Amino acid sequence: MLLRAEARHRSRLCVGLDPDPGRLPGRWRGDAAHLYDFCAAIVDATADLVCAYKPQIAYFAACGAEDQLERLMAHIRVTAPEVPIILDAKRGDIGSTAEQYAREAFERYGADAVTLSPLMGFDSIEPYLRYPGKGVFLLCRTSNPGGDDLQAQRLADVPGQPRLYEHIATLAQGPWNRNGQMGLVVGATYPSEIERVRALAPTVPLLIPGVGAQGGDAATTVRAGWRGDAEGRTTGPVVVNSSRAILYASGGEDFATVARAEAERTRAALWLAPA
Numbered sequence: 001m002l003l004r005a006e007a008r009h010r011s012r013l014c015v016g017l018d019p020d021p022g023r024l025p026g027r028w029r030g031d032a033a034h035l036y037d038f039c040a041a042i043v044d045a046t047a048d049l050v051c052a053y054k055p056q057i058a059y060f061a062a063c064g065a066e067d068q069l070e071r072l073m074a075h076i077r078v079t080a081p082e083v084p085i086i087l088d089a090k091r092g093d094i095g096s097t098a099e100q101y102a103r104e105a106f107e108r109y110g111a112d113a114v115t116l117s118p119l120m121g122f123d124s125i126e127p128y129l130r131y132p133g134k135g136v137f138l139l140c141r142t143s144n145p146g147g148d149d150l151q152a153q154r155l156a157d158v159p160g161q162p163r164l165y166e167h168i169a170t171l172a173q174g175p176w177n178r179n180g181q182m183g184l185v186v187g188a189t190y191p192s193e194i195e196r197v198r199a200l201a202p203t204v205p206l207l208i209p210g211v212g213a214q215g216g217d218a219a220t221t222v223r224a225g226w227r228g229d230a231e232g233r234t235t236g237p238v239v240v241n242s243s244r245a246i247l248y249a250s251g252g253e254d255f256a257t258v259a260r261a262e263a264e265r266t267r268a269a270l271w272l273a274p275a
């Protein structure tokens with residue numbers, strides 16, 4: 001689904017849907033009843049420009065607006081049926097609870113993929129893999145500076161003493177990826193770590209947040225993470241997320257038009273990079 005959307009829309013851009021009531025445009029500002037209206041307008045304005053959407057569940061749950069997230073998921077499905085939806089939930093818990101989180105992501109919200117923390121091990125991931133055709137993105141080297149606190153530490157008991165994020169990449173490319181359902185989250189703010197992850201995990205999709213508001217560079221990100229064959233066909237996909245830089249490109253009534261222009265600019269920067 002991801003490869004089809006990438007080819008069809010000539011896009012490696014994922015628009016992140018992180019609706020902050022305090023940053024909604026014009027007359028909606030401060031009113032959490034309009035999270036859906038805002039995000040739906042962004043989707044309508046960008047549906048032909050993206051390879052994925054990534055709603056961030058925290059922005060809806062914090063306002064008690066899960067019903068609006070359900071409506072948004074349904075709206076994306078109708079407006080852009082070919083575009084995968086990655087629910088950014090960063091779940092991670094024991095198997096019995098993970099089963100409930102998997103139901104929430106895939107049955108309640110109908111997401112195509114969900115972000116997960118791998119810290120609790122494979123049995124905390126396995127319940128999600130029981131859903132055929134659904135994907136998981138494991139946090140690997142996150143975009144925040146504090147990601148180094150744990151992810152850069154070396155594992156003394158693993159041969160070669162890899163850093164934790166390197167070990168996660170190796171597991172996701174190999175033994176944990178039983179049915180090709182696994183991808184990794186790597187921050188655009190750390191391009192050399194993207195390259196390292198890509199070397200260890202040559203074919204898994206990389207979800208790369210950090211372009212836009214966090215300052216990651218689009219072209220550098222794609223060069224570090226995207227891989228293709230001699231004909232230019234993607235063999236190692238990247239899904240590069242930008243949320244705030246697109247959502248809040250304008251705070252006025254023209255927000256959707258300006259968001260589209262910013263999405264077009266980012267999409268072009270991400271597409272032209274490897275050439």
Ligand SMILES: O=c1ccn([C@@H]2O[C@H](COP(=O)(O)O)[C@@H](O)[C@H]2O)c(=O)[nH]1
Pocket residue numbers: 016018056088141142143144185186187209210211212213214241242243244245
């Ligand atoms: O390492 C990570 C993992 C997830 N995120 C999420 O991506 C977006 C980034 O938003 P911007 O406005 O483009 O900075 C947001 O939903 C984060 O929760 C991340 O930033 N880094």
